[in-house]
Amino acid sequence: MEAQGVLDGLRSRVLLPRRAGRAPRAFGWALPTAVLCGYGFFASLRPSEPFLTPYLLGPDKNLTETQVFNEIYPVWTYSYLVLLFPVFLATDYLRYKPVILLQGLSLIVTWFMLLYAEGLLAIQFLEFFYGLVTATEIAYYSYIYSVVDLTLYQKVTSYCRSATLVGFTVGSVSGQILVSVFDWPLFNLNVISLTAVSVAFAMAWFLPMPQKSLFFHHRQSSTQVSKETKVVDPALKRVPGWEDVESEIPLNRDDEHPAVQQEERVDIVKVIKELWQDFLLCYSSRPLLCWSVWWALSTCGYFQVINYAQGLWEKVLPSQTSPIYNGGVEAVSTLLGAVAVFVVGYIKTSWATWGEIALAMFSLCIAAAVYIMDSVHNIWVCYASYIVFRIVYMLLITIATFQIATNLSVERYALVFGVNTFIALALQTLLTLIVVDAKGLGLDIFTQFMIYAGYFAAIAVVFFISGTCSIIRKSWKKERRNEATTDGA
Numbered sequence: 001m002e003a004q005g006v007l008d009g010l011r012s013r014v015l016l017p018r019r020a021g022r023a024p025r026a027f028g029w030a031l032p033t034a035v036l037c038g039y040g041f042f043a044s045l046r047p048s049e050p051f052l053t054p055y056l057l058g059p060d061k062n063l064t065e066t067q068v069f070n071e072i073y074p075v076w077t078y079s080y081l082v083l084l085f086p087v088f089l090a091t092d093y094l095r096y097k098p099v100i101l102l103q104g105l106s107l108i109v110t111w112f113m114l115l116y117a118e119g120l121l122a123i124q125f126l127e128f129f130y131g132l133v134t135a136t137e138i139a140y141y142s143y144i145y146s147v148v149d150l151t152l153y154q155k156v157t158s159y160c161r162s163a164t165l166v167g168f169t170v171g172s173v174s175g176q177i178l179v180s181v182f183d184w185p186l187f188n189l190n191v192i193s194l195t196a197v198s199v200a201f202a203m204a205w206f207l208p209m210p211q212k213s214l215f216f217h218h219r220q221s222s223t224q225v226s227k228e229t230k231v232v233d234p235a236l237k238r239v240p241g242w243e244d245v246e247s248e249i250p251l252n253r254d255d256e257h258p259a260v261q262q263e264e265r266v267d268i269v270k271v272i273k274e275l276w277q278d279f280l281l282c283y284s285s286r287p288l289l290c291w292s293v294w295w296a297l298s299t300c301g302y303f304q305v306i307n308y309a310q311g312l313w314e315k316v317l318p319s320q321t322s323p324i325y326n327g328g329v330e331a332v333s334t335l336l337g338a339v340a341v342f343v344v345g346y347i348k349t350s351w352a353t354w355g356e357i358a359l360a361m362f363s364l365c366i367a368a369a370v371y372i373m374d375s376v377h378n379i380w381v382c383y384a385s386y387i388v389f390r391i392v393y394m395l396l397i398t399i400a401t402f403q404i405a406t407n408l409s410v411e412r413y414a415l416v417f418g419v420n421t422f423i424a425l426a427l428q429t430l431l432t433l434i435v436v437d438a439k440g441l442g443l444d445i446f447t448q449f450m451i452y453a454g455y456f457a458a459i460a461v462v463f464f465i466s467g468t469c470s471i472i473r474k475s476w477k478k479e480r481r482n483e484a485t486t487d488g489a
Helices: 002-009 030-044 049-057 065-093 097-116 120-135 137-146 150-180 186-204 222-226 234-238 268-282 286-316 326-346 351-375 379-405 410-436 445-488
Strands: 016-018 229-231
Touching (some): 030 097, 030 137, 030 150, 030 186, 049 065, 049 150, 065 097, 065 120, 065 268, 065 410, 097 186, 120 137, 150 186, 150 326, 286 410, 286 445, 326 379, 351 379, 351 445
Antiparallel strands (some): 016 229
């Protein structure tokens, strides 16, 4: 959940449009923000999640490793991919709240089945519902933008994202304490998780129903939207090189939509046509394409590692015979990752020039962390490597978010990150089908992680070559300009 959540949560740091001549209501935003934050906190408060693999392999479900790793977990990847695009459109068309309610209901179904479902097929259905949970996360992160003034985007985004991070951290820490100190069975942790998500579902009913959405329901004229001023968060100016991003993507869209003063309902064919035109325009920018390619490739690998990390830990140190600290590791990696995201604002470099080389070097660090996690069969080394892996990924994905979103309007921001996520899931599906699925190679967990390490190493090589060629090309252009200047003098 957190991977798509970090990205969406960064929206307000790079896009702060301002609606001229209108001040936000003093308290009109407080109620929906508070209710949504409460929902996000309880929906993320799942102390059993870091212990999912030991629970499935343990006496409660008594599944085999082959069933869990090669037949059950791949279902989440497939369902997430299939559901992502229709949920993306349905979220906007239904105006967010119904999809949030669907997510809450899917969470309840998931954890109810986790408690009482038996057998391989039932757990596979469970994974389908969890895929629905992750696909509908977009409603949580986009709802608030339809009910608050544009000038409040940064504030409400920070609140909503913090709620989910706090909920996840509290859940992980409490789960670890209950397992390690009080020796609670994992079944009881799932009872707590079911209770928490049920509270979240109840809170979602109190969310006000939005009257507008991004694509299908317009409350103001398109001309007015196109004239909104794009204001860059002052904190972003601490990221040297953001102003160097070369982009030819126009922010205004005055010629694309006629002015309409009342609410306008747009048909789905028109929306898809506009999305396709924006897609072609956005990805014609080389810097945006470069960062998006890395984003999709690395997110694919990231999903695979976090999905199967518990399986690797279980092989290194079986939970049935030894104490495990999965919850503590998840909490520490989340907190340190958040620190890394904050530190990004103080990294001094020109990303336009050195961005691809930086991506190559850090991708190599990720590959090394995954390789060490796989080859050194020591649980504490595995834990440490996993923490490094998540920190580096969250650091890089934040930089990529800044670089992609700096010169995009809100609509194109949503489109680009939606497309990048879809490509990442498509690649992950292909990787899962070949490497993990029992119908493919069905490789053991250690061989899988060796392949993932090689995957990140290949990303590093590709971006090192591309970055080197880019630097050489820019150097040649600079020399030619200097020669032309000298000849002219």
